[in-house]
Amino acid sequence: MRMSTDTVNKDVPPQEDPAAIADGWADAYTPEVNVYEPHRTQVPPLLPYVRELWRRREFAVEMSRMRLRSQHYGTMFGTAWLILSPLMLGVVYFVLVDIIRGGNRPAGFFTHLLGGVFAYYLFSDAVRPAARSVTGGGRLILNTAFPRALLPLSAVIVSIMRFLPTLPVYAVLHVATGRPVGIEMLWAVVVFAEIVLFAAGVSMLVAAGQVYFRDLKEFLPYLMRVWLYLSPVLWYADEVPHGYDFLLYVNPLGSMLTAWSEALNSATTPGLDWLLIGLAWAVGAFVAGGLFFVSREREFAVRL
Amino acid sequence: MSSLSASDVRPQAAPAPSAPPAAIKVQNVSITxxxxxxxxxxxxxxxxxLRRRRKILREVRAVRDVSFEVPRGTVLGIIGANGAGKSTLVRAMxxxxxPxxxxxxxHGRVSTLLALGVGFDRKLTGRQNVVLGGLAAGLSREQLAAKYEEIVAFAELEEFMDMPMRTYSAGMYGRLAFSVAVNMEPDILLIDEALSVGDAHFKRKSFDKMRELCESAHTIVLVSHGMNAMRQLADEVLWLHKGQIREYGPPREVIRAYKRFMRVEDDDQTAEEDV
Structure with missing residues (x-):
C-alpha cells in the first residue's frame, strides 16, 4: 500500500473571538484548514511540503544546536573537541599513511589529507546520525504532524556545525606549510555545496531505510570506513594506477574530493569534469533520497 | 441512539443549518x-x-469507510475495544x-496528546523538549516564550525543567505532556487515552482544565476507556468496532450499549475509571 496525503493550508476568514485577537494569539495562530486525502502518486505535492519544511526550519536548527551541545556537554575539553577530534584523526591518518609510504610523500600531502578528512567527515558525520534520526524520534513522530525530512536534515546541519570550526585550523596549517593561496580556492565553496547536497540525499535515504531495516545502522560504520579508503583522501587522485581510475567516477565522493583538493590544497581551478560529475551525483542523490523519503514518511507512524 | 452504519451516520452527525460549522469533517475514510x-x-x-518464500508484511485494515462531522465547540468521545481503530482514526485527524x-x-489549529509523551528525546531536558515539540508543531520561538511559564506552572515542574527527562517519573512525564497539549491554545484538541495522568491532585486539575476547554468552545476529540469521563465531558460519543462505526449518539445511550456489548455491568467501577 502506498500512503501519502495532501496537506493544504489555506487562509480562512479571521477569528471572531475579540479576546483572542486582543491577546495576540489570533495573529500568532493563523487559522488554517488542513485537508488530508490520498493522492494518485506516491509523492505528496512538493511545493506545500517544502513550504512546511521551511516554516519549521527553526526546529531543525534548534535540534541541531541541542544535539551538538549534548554531544560535548560535560567533557573535559567541551566544544574544543570539535577542533581537536578531526585534527587528531587527520594526524593519525597522516602518520599511518606516511609509514606505509615509507616517508615518501608527495608535495602538500599533509594538507591534502587533512582537508580531505575534514570534508569526508562532513559527509559521514551527517549520514551516520541521520540513520537513527527517524527511528529515534518515535514519540514526536507518533504525536505531531510535521515534515519528517526535518529529522535527517537536522543531522546534516549538525555536521555542518561540526565542520565549520575545522576551516580555520586548516587555513593555519595551509599557510604554515607553505601551500599556495589564490582566488581559485573559492571553488571549494562550490564543492562544499555539492558535498552537503549529496550528504542530505544519502541521509534521507538511510533515515527512511533504517525504518524498514533496523540493522542498517550496524552496516553503516563499515560502509563509511570502506568508502573513506576508496575516496581520494589518503591518496592523490592522480596516483590511482591504471585500471582503478573508474573508482573516481563510480564513487560519488571521488569526483567531489578530487575537486576539493585541487581547489583548496593546490589553489587551482578544479577540472570541469570533476565539478560536473560531482554536481550530477549530488543532485541525483538529493532528488532520489528526498523522493524516497517523502514517499515513505507517512508510513513511519505505523512502522515505529 | 440508533444503530448506524458508517454511511448512515453522516446525516445524523452533520450539523443543522443553524449549528456551528464543522471543525472536523471525516468523509468515507478508510485506513489500511x-x-x-x-x-x-x-x-x-x-x-x-524471502528466501524461505514467507510473507514479510501483513495488511491491517484499521478504519473502514467511516464518515462523521464534529461541529466547532463540540466534545466528541470515541470509545471501542482495543484494536477497534480509535488511535488510528485520531492520528489521521x-x-x-x-487515509x-x-x-x-x-478547520483550525490542532494540538495533540496521542502517545502520552512530549517532545523528542529523554536525554534532553524538559525545557529543551518543550521547545523542540513546540517548534515541530509549527510554533515560533515568540509563541513558545509567551506560553512557556504557563506550561511549566500548570505541570508544577518548575525545579525539574532543566533536568534530563530520563530522570522524570512516569507521572511527571505525563503531567508535562498534558500541560503542553492543553496550554498551546489550540482550536482543536485531540487526546488519546491520556486524560488521567499524575497523582490525584493533578488528575483533578487536568479534569478541570478539560472542562474549562470544553466550556470555552474548543473542539475536542477524546479517546478514552474511562466511561465516567466520557459521560461528563462528551457531547456525542462514537463507538468504533473493528474499524467501523457501530453507534453514534448521546453519551449515556452509546456507553450503555457499548457496555452491554462488552458484557460489563452498568455499575462496574473498573470500567468507569479514567484509564
Missing amino acids: YQSALQDRQTLVGTLSR AGILP TSGRIEV
Whole structure:
C-alpha cells in the first residue's frame, strides 16, 4: 500500500473571538484548514511540503544546536573537541599513511589529507546520525504532524556545525606549510555545496531505510570506513594506477574530493569534469533520497 | 441512539443549518496499512524470510469507510475495544497517518496528546523538549516564550525543567505532556487515552482544565476507556468496532450499549475509571 496525503493550508476568514485577537494569539495562530486525502502518486505535492519544511526550519536548527551541545556537554575539553577530534584523526591518518609510504610523500600531502578528512567527515558525520534520526524520534513522530525530512536534515546541519570550526585550523596549517593561496580556492565553496547536497540525499535515504531495516545502522560504520579508503583522501587522485581510475567516477565522493583538493590544497581551478560529475551525483542523490523519503514518511507512524 | 452504519451516520452527525460549522469533517475514510510480521524488521531477517518464500508484511485494515462531522465547540468521545481503530482514526485527524481512501478536513489549529509523551528525546531536558515539540508543531520561538511559564506552572515542574527527562517519573512525564497539549491554545484538541495522568491532585486539575476547554468552545476529540469521563465531558460519543462505526449518539445511550456489548455491568467501577 502506498500512503501519502495532501496537506493544504489555506487562509480562512479571521477569528471572531475579540479576546483572542486582543491577546495576540489570533495573529500568532493563523487559522488554517488542513485537508488530508490520498493522492494518485506516491509523492505528496512538493511545493506545500517544502513550504512546511521551511516554516519549521527553526526546529531543525534548534535540534541541531541541542544535539551538538549534548554531544560535548560535560567533557573535559567541551566544544574544543570539535577542533581537536578531526585534527587528531587527520594526524593519525597522516602518520599511518606516511609509514606505509615509507616517508615518501608527495608535495602538500599533509594538507591534502587533512582537508580531505575534514570534508569526508562532513559527509559521514551527517549520514551516520541521520540513520537513527527517524527511528529515534518515535514519540514526536507518533504525536505531531510535521515534515519528517526535518529529522535527517537536522543531522546534516549538525555536521555542518561540526565542520565549520575545522576551516580555520586548516587555513593555519595551509599557510604554515607553505601551500599556495589564490582566488581559485573559492571553488571549494562550490564543492562544499555539492558535498552537503549529496550528504542530505544519502541521509534521507538511510533515515527512511533504517525504518524498514533496523540493522542498517550496524552496516553503516563499515560502509563509511570502506568508502573513506576508496575516496581520494589518503591518496592523490592522480596516483590511482591504471585500471582503478573508474573508482573516481563510480564513487560519488571521488569526483567531489578530487575537486576539493585541487581547489583548496593546490589553489587551482578544479577540472570541469570533476565539478560536473560531482554536481550530477549530488543532485541525483538529493532528488532520489528526498523522493524516497517523502514517499515513505507517512508510513513511519505505523512502522515505529 | 440508533444503530448506524458508517454511511448512515453522516446525516445524523452533520450539523443543522443553524449549528456551528464543522471543525472536523471525516468523509468515507478508510485506513489500511502494512505492518511487518517481524517485531524488528531487519535486512538479514527480511532476506531470510524471502528466501524461505514467507510473507514479510501483513495488511491491517484499521478504519473502514467511516464518515462523521464534529461541529466547532463540540466534545466528541470515541470509545471501542482495543484494536477497534480509535488511535488510528485520531492520528489521521491529526495528519500523522494518511487515509487510504476518503477525505479528512480539519478547520483550525490542532494540538495533540496521542502517545502520552512530549517532545523528542529523554536525554534532553524538559525545557529543551518543550521547545523542540513546540517548534515541530509549527510554533515560533515568540509563541513558545509567551506560553512557556504557563506550561511549566500548570505541570508544577518548575525545579525539574532543566533536568534530563530520563530522570522524570512516569507521572511527571505525563503531567508535562498534558500541560503542553492543553496550554498551546489550540482550536482543536485531540487526546488519546491520556486524560488521567499524575497523582490525584493533578488528575483533578487536568479534569478541570478539560472542562474549562470544553466550556470555552474548543473542539475536542477524546479517546478514552474511562466511561465516567466520557459521560461528563462528551457531547456525542462514537463507538468504533473493528474499524467501523457501530453507534453514534448521546453519551449515556452509546456507553450503555457499548457496555452491554462488552458484557460489563452498568455499575462496574473498573470500567468507569479514567484509564
